[in-house]
Amino acid sequence: MTQPMVNMMSNQQQHLVRQSMVMMDRFYDDEVALLRSFEDDSSQYGTRGSAHYALGLLIRQESGDVEKAIRVLHKVLDYQYDAPEEIYHGTFATQMNDEHPPMGHYAWKSFAPGTAYFLERTFEKVSAQFIHNLQQENDLLKEGADSKRLRELFDASVNAVLPPVWISYDPNWREFIACVCAIATSEFAELLPYELIRRMDEAMERAVQGSVERRLSDVIPMNTNIELMHIFITHYYGHRFQRTDWIQHADEQAEGLLQEFDQYGGTFAEFNTTTYYGVDLAVLGMFRKYAVTERMTEIAHRIEYGLWNNIALFYNANLENLSGPFARAYDMEMREHSSIGVFLYLLLGEGYEYLTGMNCESGHDPMIALLGIDVPAQAVPYFQVHQGDRLVRKQFMELCERNDPKANRNLCTASAWIGEKRMMGAMSGSRNTNGQMHPVTIHWQTEMGERYYLRLIRRELGGNWNSHLRGITFEAEVTPESLNVDVQLDTSEEIEVYFEIKGPNLRSQDLQPEQWKLPGLTCTVQAEAPEPTVLMYTDYAEIIYRYVPGVTENRMRFELGINE
Known part of the structure; x- marks a missing residue:
């Protein structure tokens, strides 16, 4: 019998796995077989966090961990949306108690790119006109009545009929959970029962198909971290399912991303962002370990090195932080809402454990430990000592x-x-x-x-x-x-x-x-x-x-x- 994967890891990798799992163990509810959310409200049960916990269990493999991981993955799969004609087909409910998004009123496949933009702008105008008409026709908004509340009620009425993205569903949960399933399938297939592998594969057919349709329609554009995950899962499952159309799509998307990345000296649309750079580096690690073709591996390698060079350029080793400006950021501190400190700990080693303090991204740490890092030599000094003003x-x-x-x-x-x-x-x-x-x-x-x-x-x-x-x-x-x-x-x-x-x-x-x-x-x-x-x-x-x-x-x- 092979020993648990965590025992074959370096001391730094083991530290990440064990520290993260101690935290996630506290949030796990065995009765529900899901992880309570540590991102916002601990009374909620999240699907993405639970998927990351299941992967951590498979890496750790203490007594009962594999059986628990199997239960959790089955439960996560229960929350996938199977609605082929809907815009949210193949994605997952973000929380256990999410209401199912509205159905049957949004023929999105027949609409042009940017539909989400045009709908949002249209509803803003309709809402403003609605309030204006009320002001003209009656006294409802006079004497200090709350027009903002009326607008909220109008928006809620629209949202109850048409599925509003990031309100009734999150399209990105397809890519996040599909990445976990790809790693679990690649690394731990011999530990997982046939029924779970079958269910994951069926779910991934829905997830990848929904992701491809989203990308081709451009109804909801993909930010860089989602684009990278999209290419990875389409490439991985295209080869697993022998879908030549998916393989070709992934190859074309990867070449396009590389061309855009190189256009301005190695930059992403989602530029200088601690939160999303952490996701980017993790996905590039997936390519490094699981890409099927030499060309896909080469593209990912070039992008990974270019990303590290950008991080180094904007990094200050004395302040232990990335400088702004940030194209997208939740926090100004690198160790909040970010995994960058975890990657730097793997690079810098013992004595830098404090860079891995717990935050809402820490559920990814076992995955990051498994994937490892690959940093270009010229970038390393920037993370060790300030390289001059x-x-x-x-x-x-x-x-x-x-x-x-x-x-x-x-x-x-x-x-x-x-x-x-x-x-x-x-x-x-x-x-x-x-x-x-x-x-x-x-x-x-x-x-x-x-x-x-x-x-x-x-x-x-x-x-x-x-x-x-x-x-x-x-x-x-x-x-x-x-x-x-x-x-x-x-x-x-x-x-x-x-x-x-x-x-x-x-x-x-x-x-x-x-x-x-x-x-x-x-x-x-x-x-x-x-x-x-x-x-x-x-x-x-x-x-x-x-x-x-x-x-x-x-x-x-x-x-x-x-x-x-």
Whole structure:
């Protein structure tokens, strides 16, 4: 009998597996045979996290683990949508108690690319007209009635009839769970019963077919991490099922991705992003281990090395973080909502365990341990020691996934100053509506080693920064001592444009309109913008500039002079 895979791993790989599994064991519910979500609400049971847990069980193989993994995988497969004519065919419910998406009202296969964009824009206009008509015809919205609530009710009515992407279903769960099934099939087929292998293969036929139809229709565009997973699963299962059409599709998609990657010196549409780079590196590891053809292996190898070189260019070994600007990011800290610290631990070895602290991506760690790393030699020194102060610029062609497909690619420039104890980022050219695009960023460290960050973001009044808002654009530039940004606001909504500053010992009296005296950093501020409001929280502050349509100018400009 062969020994468990974890016993054949390096000390670093074993550490990742055991640490992650201890965490996931706590969230596993044996009665339900699923993992409670540690990403948002522990009362929910998630399918993707459960699939990663099952893979971890197969890697660890302690007493009862294999049997448990089999139960979990069967349960995850129970939540796949089998609806060939629907846009969500082959994907999975994200949570155990998700309602089934609406059926029978959306002939998406007969629509043109960008249908999701046009529907969303149409419903926005219908909603606005609906509220306008109510205002004209009756008193419902007079005397302070809540028009926003009416819009929400209208949107809910539309969503109950037509399946709204990322509300009633997540198309990306096809790719995430299919990747787990491919690894489980490749590595552990001899441990799994025939019935489970049969069910996984049948589910993967649905998942890959749905993924291919999505890609060909371009109804819902794929961001880079999903595009990589799409190519991998189509390639892997195309060969497993001897589907020549899938094999050809995967080959064409891979060549196209490589051509785009090379166009601007090795960059993705999803550029400089700790969260999604972690997924990218994991999928490139799947190609490295499981690609069937030499050409697919060669393409993945070139992209993997190019990605590591980009990460190195924007990395600061003293701050142990990637500099902005970020095309998409949840957090400014590399060890939050990201697996990059896990990859760096595998590279740097003993003594860097602290880079692997638990976060919402930690369920992927056993998979990452299994896949390993392949870092080009020239990039390694950048992760060991600061390689000198530098001003870097990289161009990339972004994807605005909710924009008109005829105008959803824009050439952007990401610029960054990487200094010994401070780094700053600035984005220009982006027209992305996604709040995850961070156009202005600063990271720094005090003499005492305390770390801080600053970012410029926006939100609808009363809303959240992590949302899609149209008509708001940023044009920023950086030098070693300054950050300048123009903000254009072509929207009918009230918007808060604000600088978020995070770190210990912040004081409101130090945040004056013309100067921010921060621990270890002083910013002089020239602002062509409304008078700011300062809000203080436990470990961060917000400096807010409010845009009111028809009252304030629809343009703001900020010039930040940086002094340490």
